[in-house]
Amino acid sequence: MNVTITQTAASLAIRPLAVQVVRQFAPGRGGLEDVVANLSRFLLKRGYRVRVVTCNSLFSDPDCALADFEMIDGVEVVRVPWRGSPRYPVAPDVFRHLVDADIIHVHAIDFFFDALALGSFLHRKPMVVTTHGGFFHTRKYAAIKKIWFQTLTRLSALAYRQVLCCSQSDLALFREIAGKRAVLVENGVDTGKFAGQASRVAQRRLVTIGRFSVNKRLDRLLGAMAVLASRDPRWHLDIVGAPGDFSAQDIKREIAHRSLGEHVSMHVSVDNNAICDVLNHTSLFVAASVYEGFGLAAVEAMSAGLVPILQPNDAYQALSKRHGGVVLADFSDPEESARTIEAAYSLVESDVAGRRNAMIAAADEHSWARMAVHYGEIYQSVLGAAAPATSGEAS
Numbered sequence: 001m002n003v004t005i006t007q008t009a010a011s012l013a014i015r016p017l018a019v020q021v022v023r024q025f026a027p028g029r030g031g032l033e034d035v036v037a038n039l040s041r042f043l044l045k046r047g048y049r050v051r052v053v054t055c056n057s058l059f060s061d062p063d064c065a066l067a068d069f070e071m072i073d074g075v076e077v078v079r080v081p082w083r084g085s086p087r088y089p090v091a092p093d094v095f096r097h098l099v100d101a102d103i104i105h106v107h108a109i110d111f112f113f114d115a116l117a118l119g120s121f122l123h124r125k126p127m128v129v130t131t132h133g134g135f136f137h138t139r140k141y142a143a144i145k146k147i148w149f150q151t152l153t154r155l156s157a158l159a160y161r162q163v164l165c166c167s168q169s170d171l172a173l174f175r176e177i178a179g180k181r182a183v184l185v186e187n188g189v190d191t192g193k194f195a196g197q198a199s200r201v202a203q204r205r206l207v208t209i210g211r212f213s214v215n216k217r218l219d220r221l222l223g224a225m226a227v228l229a230s231r232d233p234r235w236h237l238d239i240v241g242a243p244g245d246f247s248a249q250d251i252k253r254e255i256a257h258r259s260l261g262e263h264v265s266m267h268v269s270v271d272n273n274a275i276c277d278v279l280n281h282t283s284l285f286v287a288a289s290v291y292e293g294f295g296l297a298a299v300e301a302m303s304a305g306l307v308p309i310l311q312p313n314d315a316y317q318a319l320s321k322r323h324g325g326v327v328l329a330d331f332s333d334p335e336e337s338a339r340t341i342e343a344a345y346s347l348v349e350s351d352v353a354g355r356r357n358a359m360i361a362a363a364d365e366h367s368w369a370r371m372a373v374h375y376g377e378i379y380q381s382v383l384g385a386a387a388p389a390t391s392g393e394a395s
Contacts, residue, residue: 016102016386017049018379019125021112023082023089025054026072029242029269030211031296032132035187036107040075042188042372047388048379051076053097059086060243060269084111098123103382106160108132114152117159126382129157130164130185131174133293133315153177161382164375166294169314185378187294188371191303191363193272197279198305198356202349204234205282206341207306209275209297210289211244212251217288217311220331222258224286227338229263237286238278240267279304283348284341287311288331295319298326303363305356309337309344323362325355 022036040050056066056079070077080093088111098104098116106113106129113129120127134149154177157163163178164185165171174182199205206225210216221237228235237260239251248268255264267278285301285308292298292315298308299319310316312328320326329340348355364370380387 015047015049016383017100018043018103018105019051019053019098019101020105021053021094022107023055023110025052025077028058032107038188038190038368039375044074046376051078053078053094055082055089055091056080095119098125101125102386103379109134109153114156117156120159127160128162128164128378129160130166131170132166162378167315168318185374186371187296188368189296189299189366191367194276194279194300194304196305197276199281199283202352203281203283204345205236206284206286207238207278207282208286209240212241212246213244215289215291217290218251219254220288221286222254223334224331224337225260225263226258227334235263237264240275240278242269284309284344289313299363299366302359305360307344307348307355307359309341325358
């Protein structure tokens with residue numbers, strides 16, 4: 001028995017350690033959290049040890065400290081104190097957890113990206129970064145952001161072996177400062193999470209999923225809903241997400257202001273089973289985001305069999321060009337977006353099974369089973385002989 005335990009410990013010790021650094025992780029819910037969780041599972045199967053270093057509280061509830069250390073599905077989760085803004089959380093204790101890393105993977109362009117680059121001459125670990133849309137989610141402080149990007153971000157990028165861009169728009173942007181080290185590696189999507197959960201009969205129900213952030217423009221979705229409900233009281237919108245720039249109470253006030261209490265339901269920080277219950281009665285997914293790094297929630301919705309109706313930002317335009325069933329609508333115009341939603345519903349009503357199956361098939365192109373292989377190749381190119389000898393299976 002002791003020999004077996006010793007051999008197992010020795011086997012684990014020689015596996016390379018991938019440290020993923022991200023500002024928010026479980027129990028938080030969102031696009032960043034999902035990407036890091038899925039990538040962690042893939043890396044474990046590929047033969048890595050994985051540690052996630054993140055902030056010690058959720059930005060939606062900063063006064064509630066989370067456990068300093070936790071094991072989640074075989075992944076070490078280390079949480080460090082932070083201060084400042086959720087957009088740029090300052091957490092210098094991150095350096096304490098990098099000493100034994102073989103590769104460091106930073107997620108998003110924030111304090112961790114800049115600090116680990118500045119400290120690279122001390123920790124001397126190979127690093128890669130995934131952009132996740134950079135920090136251009138809104139036009140607020142646009143001039144300052146551009147100066148910051150062309151100076152500090154450009155300087156920090158020099159410390160990273162590769163800059164993994166999760167969309168064509170990110171690739172075009174980061175090639176300006178990282179040249180050929182900027183490569184396209186789209187986010188994989190957990191297409192099994194909501195697979196086939198959309199209603200099998202046409203429903204005048206819409207759902208949007210995502211953090212309550214400024215760039216999501218929930219106000220514009222509510223504007224479209226006001227028009228739809230005035231024409232047909234059967235229309236209903238489900239808002240699924242977690243507090244961000246806005247609290248749940250902020251959104252409820254917006255709903256009440258438009259007298260949409262009977263036509264809009266909120267589902268705050270609910271689990272996947274509760275989300276599936278919503279999807280079971282829904283035919284259409286809507287998103288009015290003016291900026292998205294990739295559009296993960298839209299692809300998850302497609303995997304359920306929902307037809308997405310999306311604001312034509314760069315990420316969603318790229319998704320529309322790739323998949324003909326994706327519908328674009330200008331949510332800045334409530335009347336026009338309402339007409340587009342009604343037209344999309346009519347198409348679904350005419351062929352529910354066909355539209356549903358087409359969306360499921362399109363989403364499969366973005367599955368982790370397909371996309372995670374690219375991450376494995378990146379890690380292999382950075383670590384060389386130190387990478388695991390066996391590749392394992394993606395999931």
